[in-house]
Amino acid sequence: MQQRSSTVQEPLAETAHRPTPPPAWRPRTDPAPLLPDAEPLRVLGTDAVADADPALLRRLYAELVRGRRYNAQATALTKQGRLAVYPSTTGQEACEIGAALALEERDWLFPSYRDTLAAVARGLDPVQALTLLRGDWHTGYDPREHRVAPLCTPLATQLPHAVGLAHAARLKGDDVVALAMVGDGGTSEGDFHEALNFAAVWQAPVVFFVQNNGFAISVPLAKQTAAPSLAHKAVGYGMPGRLVDGNDAVAVHQVLTEAVTRARRGGGPTLVEAITYRIDAHTNADDATRYRADGEVEAWRAHDPVLLLERELTARGLLDDEGRRAAAEAAETMAAQLRERMNADPVLAPMDLFTHVYAEQTAQLREQAAQLRAELEAEGESR
Amino acid sequence: MTTATTGAAAAKAAGRAKPATMAQALQRAMRDAMAEDPTVHVMGEDVGTLGGVFRVTDGLAKEFGEDRCTDTPLAEAGILGTAVGMAMYGLRPVVEMQFDAFAYPAFEQLVSHVAKMRNRTRGAMPMPMVIRVPYGGGIGGVEHHSDSSEIYYMATPGLHVVTPATVEDAYGLLRAAIASDDPVVFLEPKRLYWSKSDWSPEAPARVEPIGKAVVRRPGTSATLITYGPSLPVCLEAAEAATAEGWDLEVVDLRSLVPFDDETVAASVRRTGRAVVVHESGGFAGPGAEIAARVTERCFHHLEAPVLRVAGFDIPYPPPMLERHHLPGVDRILDAVARLQWEAGN
C-alpha cells in the first residue's frame, strides 16, 4: 500500500477505512503447479519412447493383447448366458493395464464395476473377478489376497474407501498407496468431491484415476461438467491434476507410476484424467446407436490402444511376427481356459445368504435360515 | 465380555460414587476402548479440539492425539466412506454424526457398504465400526435436530442398532459396540445426555452384551415396551399408573437389532397386555414390527391388541410445539386404559 505524505492532514474517518486484507486471510497453495498440461501426455509417436524400458513395452503389449481378448471373451459369455452382464473395456485396455502395472504388490486397487480387467491384470483369477457379473455371489474373491477392493457399483463410493485405507496405512507407517478408478460420469457424484477433499486435507497416499471414456451410459461429458477438463478439478482441492492420452499405454503407465511414486514418498494425492473411448456399448444390454454416431466410433478405432502400441513396437524393431503370434497365442489360451471354466455351472450356496450377514447369526436369521433349509430339503425330495 | 459387578454398586461399595452423566459415561467408554486397543479411532465433526457439540469426545484428542481423535472435513458421506477404508485396513473407527438428521448424507455409504461389506465378501471383509448418532427430541432443538431415525437403520440388514437409556448402559453398550466385529449404529438419546446416575467411571464397569433387553420395572398388569429416550417417560407412567391400580412392567429393549424376542415375549406372556412406546412415528415405525412380533408369539396370552404410543406421523415439530408430539405419561396411561380391562373381554 502507498504511504501518503505525512504533511497532508488526513481526516480520521478516511484512515479508519483504509482497505486491508481480511484478518483471517493468508495466501494458500499456489495453483499454478497444480494445473494439468494443455494437452494430454503422449509418449507413443514421440522421441520419449526411446527412454522407455523395452521389457516394459513388451509386457504392456502382451497384457493389452490379452486384455482385448478377455473383453471379447467376456462379451461372448453374456451371449451364451454365462454372464448376467458385462461392461466392456474394449478400447480402454491401456488404462486398465496401465493402472494395474503402476502398483506394487503391497498397494491397493479400488476398481469400479467396469474394471475387472485391471483386477485380472493385477493377478486376480478372472473367474473370481467375474463372479459379480455371473451372479453366483457379489464379490468373488478375498479383497486382502491381491489387495483389490470389491468391484464397486454405486458410482464413486469406492473413492472415499481408497482415501481411508491409504490414510490408515500412512498412520501405521506402511508405505502403501491406493489407486482408485472412476468414470467421467462418476466425477459428478458427491463422493468424488468428498474423497478428493479428504485426500488432500489428509495428504493421503492415493491416486484418483478417471477414465474419461466420453459417456456415462448415454450422457456425454458436456452434460456432466463445465470444467475446463476433469483434471482441472484437482486444483480446487489443492492437488495436482494430470491429463494423459488414455489410449497410449506407455503414457498412462508413466503418469500413474509418477503419481504412485509421489504418493508413496509423502507427496499426497494426484488426480489423473485419461482421455479414452468406450468402443462397445455401456454393457451388452445397452444400445449405443441411440446416442452416438458410427463415425465417432470409427475415429476412435483409428486411435486404438493395441494398434498404437503394436505399430510403435514394430517400427522400433521390438516386435515381429513371432512376437505378435506369441502374444495372440497366450491370449487365446487365456480365453479358452476362461471359456471352459465359465461353462461349468457355478456351485451355488444358498445357506451362505445367512452366514455372512453378521459375525454371529441373530436368532431371527437362524429361524429364517431353518426355513430356507427346510425348503431346500423339500425341493431335493421332490426332484 | 461381562464382568461381575455393576458400576454403580461397586462404586458405592468403594465409597467413590459421584453422579456421572450419560455424556461422561460415553466419553469414558471411548477413552477406555482407545487405551486398550490402538486400532480404535474416533472421527467426526468438531470431535477433536472442541470435544464434540455435546462434549461426548471431550479430552480424547488431547489424551490420544489428533490421529486417534480426528476433526474431519465437514462431509458425512466422506467421514463414513473413509471410515470404511480405515476398517478395511484393520482399524476400528468410531464415527460421530453430529445430529440425527445430519447423518442422512452418509446413508449411501452406510447402506451400500458398511452394512453389506461382510456379506458381499462372504465374510472376508467385516466392517467393525461404530456410528454414534445423537437422536430424538425433547431438547428444544430447531428443525433437523430432533429426528427419530432408528427405523431407517433397523430396516437395513447388516447393521446392529443399539440405544442406551441409562448412564450404566451408555458405558456398557458402547464398549460392547466398539468391541463388536459388526457395524453398530449407536443411537444416543440426546435429551438423556445430561441425565445422571451414581455410576462412577472409577469402578469396574460392565460391558453389556448387544441384543439383550432388560426388565426395568417388574409388573403384572401390562408390559410397556420401550427404549432410549422414552424409558424415563414409561417409568414415570408406570409409577403414575399405580394410582389407577395398574402394576405395569417396563421393558427396555436396549438393542433394536438384534431384537430380543425372548425377553419381550416372556414379559407379555406374563402380563397378557402390551403397549409399545417410542418417539418415532407410528406408521411403519419400530412399534409396528414389535407389535407384529409380539402378536405372532403371544397371541393366546393376549387379553387385548398390542397398542402403540408413538410420535405423530408428521415432520418433527418446531420446539414450541414438540411437547404435543412426544409420547407423554398421559398418552401412555390412555393407551393402557384402552387395553380391554372390562370383565369377560
Ligand SMILES: Cc1ncc(C[n+]2csc(CCOP(=O)(O)OP(=O)(O)O)c2C)c(N)n1
Ligand atoms: C450412484 C449410482 N447412480 C447411478 C448408477 C447407474 N449407472 C451405472 S454406470 C452409470 C454410468 C457411469 O458412467 P461413468 O462414470 O462415466 O463410467 P463408465 O460406465 O463410462 O465407465 C450409471 C448412471 C450407479 N451405478 N450408481
Ligand SMILES: [Mg+2]
Ligand atoms: Mg464414462
